[in-house]
Amino acid sequence: MTTEAERNPPAPTPTPPRPPRRPLPGLGAFRQTGRLFALAAAVTRAVFKRPFQLREFIEQFWFIASVTILPAALVSIPFGAVIALQVGSLTQQLGAQSFTGGASVLAVIQQASPLIVALLIAGAGGSAICADLGSRTIREELDAMEVMGVSPVQRLVVPRVLATMFVAVLLNGMVSVVGTLGGYFFNVIMQGGTPGAYLSSFSALAQLPDLYVSEIKALIFGFIAGIVAAYRGLHPRGGPKGVGDAVNQSVVITFLLLFFVNMVLTGIYLQIVPPKGG
Amino acid sequence: MGIEVVVEGLTKSFGKQNIWQDVTLTLPAGEVSVMLGPSGTGKTVFLKSLIGLLKPERGRVLINGVDMVSSPERDIYETRKVFGLMFQDGALFGSMSLFDNIAFPLREHTRKKESEIRRIVMERVDMVGLLGAEEKLPGEISGGMRKRAGLARALVLDPQIILCDEPDSGLDPVRTAFISQLLIDLNAQIDATMLIVTHNLDIASTVPDNMGMLFRRNLVTFGPREVLLTSEEPVVAQFLSGRREGPIGMSEEKDAATLAMEQLNSPQEYESSPRRIPAQLEPSPGLPARQAVLRRKLRVMAMLDQLPPSARRAIENGMAPTQEATP
Numbered sequence: 024m025t026t027e028a029e030r031n032p033p034a035p036t037p038t039p040p041r042p043p044r045r046p047l048p049g050l051g052a053f054r055q056t057g058r059l060f061a062l063a064a065a066v067t068r069a070v071f072k073r074p075f076q077l078r079e080f081i082e083q084f085w086f087i088a089s090v091t092i093l094p095a096a097l098v099s100i101p102f103g104a105v106i107a108l109q110v111g112s113l114t115q116q117l118g119a120q121s122f123t124g125g126a127s128v129l130a131v132i133q134q135a136s137p138l139i140v141a142l143l144i145a146g147a148g149g150s151a152i153c154a155d156l157g158s159r160t161i162r163e164e165l166d167a168m169e170v171m172g173v174s175p176v177q178r179l180v181v182p183r184v185l186a187t188m189f190v191a192v193l194l195n196g197m198v199s200v201v202g203t204l205g206g207y208f209f210n211v212i213m214q215g216g217t218p219g220a221y222l223s224s225f226s227a228l229a230q231l232p233d234l235y236v237s238e239i240k241a242l243i244f245g246f247i248a249g250i251v252a253a254y255r256g257l258h259p260r261g262g263p264k265g266v267g268d269a270v271n272q273s274v275v276i277t278f279l280l281l282f283f284v285n286m287v288l289t290g291i292y293l294q295i296v297p298p299k300g301g
Numbered sequence: 302m303g304i305e306v307v308v309e310g311l312t313k314s315f316g317k318q319n320i321w322q323d324v325t326l327t328l329p330a331g332e333v334s335v336m337l338g339p340s341g342t343g344k345t346v347f348l349k350s351l352i353g354l355l356k357p358e359r360g361r362v363l364i365n366g367v368d369m370v371s372s373p374e375r376d377i378y379e380t381r382k383v384f385g386l387m388f389q390d391g392a393l394f395g396s397m398s399l400f401d402n403i404a405f406p407l408r409e410h411t412r413k414k415e416s417e418i419r420r421i422v423m424e425r426v427d428m429v430g431l432l433g434a435e436e437k438l439p440g441e442i443s444g445g446m447r448k449r450a451g452l453a454r455a456l457v458l459d460p461q462i463i464l465c466d467e468p469d470s471g472l473d474p475v476r477t478a479f480i481s482q483l484l485i486d487l488n489a490q491i492d493a494t495m496l497i498v499t500h501n502l503d504i505a506s507t508v509p510d511n512m513g514m515l516f517r518r519n520l521v522t523f524g525p526r527e528v529l530l531t532s533e534e535p536v537v538a539q540f541l542s543g544r545r546e547g548p549i550g551m552s553e554e555k556d557a558a559t560l561a562m563e564q565l566n567s568p569q570e571y572e573s574s575p576r577r578i579p580a581q582l583e584p585s586p587g588l589p590a591r592q593a594v595l596r597r598k599l600r601v602m603a604m605l606d607q608l609p610p611s612a613r614r615a616i617e618n619g620m621a622p623t624q625e626a627t628p
Contacts, residue, residue, distance in 0.1 A: 159395075167392035170352055171406045171458075172381040178409075 062176070062257070063250050066184050069177040080182035087148035087190045092197070095143050099131075099198040102139060103205030106130050111214045123210055124221030125228030131202040132229070132237050133292075138285060139202075140194045141244035144187050145277040149252035152183050153273040156256025157266035165257070175257070184249035191245025192238055199237060230299045236292045243288070244281055251277045302592070303331040303494030304365055304383060304461045306351065311360035311370075313343070313350055319518050320346050324360070326513060326523040328462075329600060331593040333488050333495045335505050337529075337540060338515035339549050344498040345389065347515065348464050351496070352384055353377045364462070382410060385455030385493075387465045391447035393439040393454070399426070400435040403454045410458065425453040429483070444471045449480075456487070462494045463487070469501040477501060481508050481582060489584035489591045502541065506530065506579045510597050514540065516549070525601050527615040528608060530578045578615050 107127045114123045156179065159165055165175045210216040255273035259265040306328040313320045320343035328334050338344045349355045351362055353369040362369040367380045393402045403422045407413055413421075426435050429449040439447055448468065455463060468484065469477040481504050488495055499505060505512065506526075513523030516536045522529060529537055539547025550559070584591060605613055 162395065163388055163390075163392040164394050166349075166354055167386075167388060167394075169354060170381060170384060170386045171409065171454075172378050173406075173409050174378065 058258075059250065059254050062180075062254050063246075065176050066180055066250060066253070069174065069181045070185065072177055076178055076182045079179070080185055083152075083183050083186035084190060086151070087144065087186050088193070090147040090151065091140075091143045091190065091194060094147065095139060095194050095198050096201050098139055098143070099136070099202040100205040102135050103127070103131050103202035104209040106135060106202075107206035107209045108214070111210050111216065115214075120216060121220040122224045122228065123214075123216055124207070125224035125226075127206045127210065128203050128225050129229055129233060131206060132199045132233055133240075134285070134289070136195055136198040136202055137191075137237055137240035137244055138281065139198050140191050140241050141248060141281045142278065144191050144194070144245055145248040145252070145274055145281070148187055148190065149248045149277055150270050150274055152187075152249065153252040153256040153270045154266060156180075156253060157259040157269045158263075160257060160259055161262060161266060180249075180253045180257075183253060184246060187249035187252075188242055188245035191241040191248070195238055195241035199234070228299060232292075232296045236288070236296070240285065240288055243284065247280050247284065248277050251280065302461075302492050305330040306462060306494060306496075307361075307363040308351070309361045309363070311347075311350060311357045311362065313346060313355065313357040321515055321518045321520065324515075324520045326520060328494055328496055329511065329593075329597070330494055331488075331492045332510040332597055333484065333497070333508055333593070334511040334513065334523075335509035335526075336496060336498045336513050336515060337500060337505055338498075339540065340500065342515045342517075344500075344515060345466055348386070348466055348496070348498050351464065352381060352386055382458065383461045385458065385460030385463045387448070387452045387455045387463070387468060389466045389470060390444065391439065391451035393447060393450055395439055398436050398438055399431065399442070399450050402439065402450060403435075403457055406454065406458045421457060422453075425457050428456070429453045430479075445473075445476055448472065452480075452483075459491060460493060463496075465495070465497045465499075467499050467501075468497060469499055469504055474503070477503060480504075482585065484508055485582045485591070486584050486588055488593060489588045492592050500540075502543065506541075507582045510581075510593060516540075524608070525597070525612070525616065526581070527578060527619065528612040531609070531611040531615050533611070578619070 107123070110127045110130065111120070111123045114120050114126065156165075159179075165179075168175050168178065207218075207221060210221055211218050252273045255269040255276070256266075259269040308324055308326050308328075311324040312322040324347070336344055336347065346355060350357050351369065353362075357370055360370065364380055364383070367376045369377055369380065372380075393399070394405065397405070400422060403425060404418050407418045407421060423432075423435070426432055429452055431446060431449055431453065434442060434446060439450070442450070448471065452465070452468070465484070468480050472480065484495065484497065485508060487493070497504065497508065509526055511524060512526045512529040514521045514529065514537055521534060521536055522532065530541070532538065536548050539549055601616060605616065608616070
């Protein structure tokens, strides 16, 4: 046994408090970014670690699917219609009505569909995940879990991130179909386009890689939404109000990241996959 | 038998604020220790540092050769399985019933059958006196019950090190006495190393084998209970008698001027009367004797020469009439 032999703790010397040095502007953002990537790496590693939390995964999958399916379908119909109307009116002025189908379908499948999916996953699923994890963190539940030797990342975050990814992929398929049907309906019925021209231009311009890239985008967007929500949920600042702020931030950060990543992915796709019509 | 916990030179700060520095102590295997300290001296932070939830900047916490501060994450997770930590407010999972909460560590770490899990959990539930409440949710029970459920969950894996964060806060004196007895009985049954963080004087004076006190960012002292209970250290004396006169103020510590004024005005009779050392709790009848008592006796006798005279007297007085202490 070692006894701390400091019998008389020294009186605190009255040093004048130095003004706290201002941190470099932007340093905090780098730190947050680093931690976000660290969590992404930790989650990726933990995906392959046994035991897999199948039950938690199914529960989360079902929950996220149930809150996103209906809004996604309802959003995708008018969205497909707007694109069809806009593109239709433009092509009419250019005298290229016969290509309306292909153009609007490509826009829906490649851009609109993954983004609609991602916004809904982040807005409906991600906010719920963030609020859930955040309130558990401030109630010390996650600390308790860690103390019991269970990693919260493996036990809670991995099933949620996988759930957002898979729901995003499946939802993306549904939104593509519904959006395309909506576009077809509006072009053929409202604008007097011919069904044959719509379908033939579609098969002339669209190709399978368009669908692949759409699904890959959805997968990546789902991952980002899940990671950002979990990250903000694991580090809320302060009490219950901090959880509210964290939810807010998680949705905003996810949106910002999504549009940026979407731009990058689209750029890469256009570079490496030759267009079919060209 | 419990595991020894060795803490060396531990220092923790949050940002610029230093919580405590250079804390060095050893929790002897299988013995019960108490860490005292006024509110806000970082007792809970100390507990969380022992288990690796918070990372101190300097120092080591050695358990079975694993340093809970800087070892690889995997070793730390593995070592945590020998711990049971009772959180201040239970930290139960709000979405699970008490039964599922207490069964959680068993389901995560063992491959036991559901019937066996049920048996073990009900045994622990009975031990902490929660029979009949096991299907309730944590939100539906009182704070004291949550605390006891948290203790049951901490015990379910038969830990070798048990950490209790303020087991008495929010409990009435009778329940506090029961918790004290429960902790001693537990130690007799499973011989685990225990550390209790508290500022309750009843628990501090009757439960532990060893006591320490944190004050002013330092470990004031740590040693056999007699050392602290007979200590003339102003901080310790003030804390143990619960009076206003002394170095501890409302906000952490007093400044020199207030202290000098107090000394002018206050009568000095406090110093003259030596404090009586209450007898330590014995395990309930029917339980085995605590093995830690014998080990501690040998250990304390070996270090007797280095202890202050008043503590030595108290130990020598305490050794002879151990039978007398039990009614």
